[in-house]
Amino acid sequence: MVALLGLCCMLYMTWGARAPWGFVLPFRGTKLAALLLVGVSVSTATLMFQTITQNRILTPSIMGFDALYVFLLTSAVFAFGGMNFVQVQPQITFLVAAVALTCASLLLFSTMLITARSDLLRMVLTGIIFGALCRSLTSFLQRMMDPNEFAVVQVASFARFTQIETDLLALAAVITSFVFARAWQLRHRLDVLALGRGTAITLGEPPRRLELEVLILIAILVSVSTALVGPVAFLGLLVVSIARLITRTETHRYLFPSAALIAGVTLVGGQLLMERVFQLTTPLSVVIDLVGGLVFLMLLLKGLRR
Template identity: 50%
Template sequence: MVERRLIYALLLFVVCAVAFLTVNARGNWEFVLWFRGTKLLGISLVAIAIAVSTVLFQTLTKNRILTPSLMGFDALYALLQTALVFFLGGLGFAQLAPQVSFFTSFFFMMLASLALFGTLLGQSQQARGEDMHRLLLTGIIFGVLFRSVTSFFQRLIDPNDFVVAATSSMASFNSINGDLLLVSSVIMALGLIAAWYLRFDLDVLALGRDAAINLGINYKQRVYVTLVIIASLVSVSTALVGPVAFFGLLVSNLTYHLFPTHRHAILLPAASLLSACVLIGGQTILEQLLNFSTPLSVIVEFLGGVTFLLLILKGRSR
């Protein structure tokens, strides 16, 4: 049954992709397909990265209302963008090569992730289940710290530069730089291959620490590798379009509802396809029907926030 639904999701993705490429297309088809195809690839990469990283994170935490944004990735990205504007100025930041901004954001987010994971998970803990709880708490604290430093920088810069910093720190699915897609695809491909290789181990990790160890899984090693995969995927998607806090929550819970299975061999591709369908379909509607009257990120974050509140209220009612 879930395999059949996976095929339906694939067909829906194809329909959304074809509609994105062809609806209201006029003029030179070669240029239109190249222009829209580049944007389609970028949106698909971001959608897959967010969906897979969220499912993996929720598997490790065994909680379906948590997302990788809790680790402070979005706050760190905003801090990096604001710091660049602070030191270079708005004009200097605008003249900065996109590759420099991308690799700066990706490098520091990966560095912070590895430092955090290595420090907390590398210690020998006697108490069971403490590692992940301490990791979440530390990530939340660092997120607050990054936001505070960002606010401090924003108070010091020129008001015109503040507009540049604020704009660059917001998610935008409309300004994906095509020059960054190749390196992003390579990094994402490595992360997705690693996640697919661990798909059966992830099924066991979802049972909890004790069950995974009793079944012969090297728990700490698998958790660390999975967290590195999550960090790489989140870093790529954030560096490409900016932080998107609640979209992963929306897509992951939609996947759990439509694909009621514990098998990550189904959940990972299903979440990727549904995520791509939501972003591509939403962008098509906004571009061709609403003429960009509302940014897609605003709608996505609104729906994700509503989903978060519904999950919280549902949990309290039990």
């Protein structure tokens, strides 16, 4: 997987380069760094979320993160106007969106922190209702918007891997590095938690304290990736499912790097095919959501058969 990711990165940097290398390398390098950063963030957050929920089809995006992001974006454009929103410094927009998504995620998943694991159904229903509420409020605000402001919202509502604020990469990389380092330190404790609450308590691991810390890490990772490039609903589900299929293990020391590498190959290789090989204008997020949605249905039907 490392060799495959290296090949994708090399082709992404060199395929069809016609300008001087002094311009091509920095220009494509920033996009490549953003793709890899998003891949690590989304894959790590999804894997940890599935571990603490003990459910292979749940992801933070499915639980309403995307709807919340679009609602916050629509509210900001509606309140301050499209021109004022565009003129705001990207660092401020990034930090506000990240903090808002982090706080909202902790509120959204608070059911898990104060109830037993058997109340997972309530958490799922809470996420579904929360997402439906955000979509309804977003639709209501968009209907009252000026057409020009609505265009601003539409552009920012899709994951954008070709239009990335380079000033945000350093900040997002620092935050993601610290969070991933902490997640790597927790890999053995996550292995114990994946055995079940009863087994974890028997082995001396307090589940609720670990779940609280992991939820904070998940909220930070998802908020950073979403605020950086926009929502991608099924990327995490897709790459984590492939990682489990390839590694055939539930050990996090193998799943963390495997899922991150697969996410990097998916994003970099997909962007290479869409942008350079086929020269399509279709956003990569549309294809990822299509394939990820099919994987979600397959996992759901597989669970029903069992």
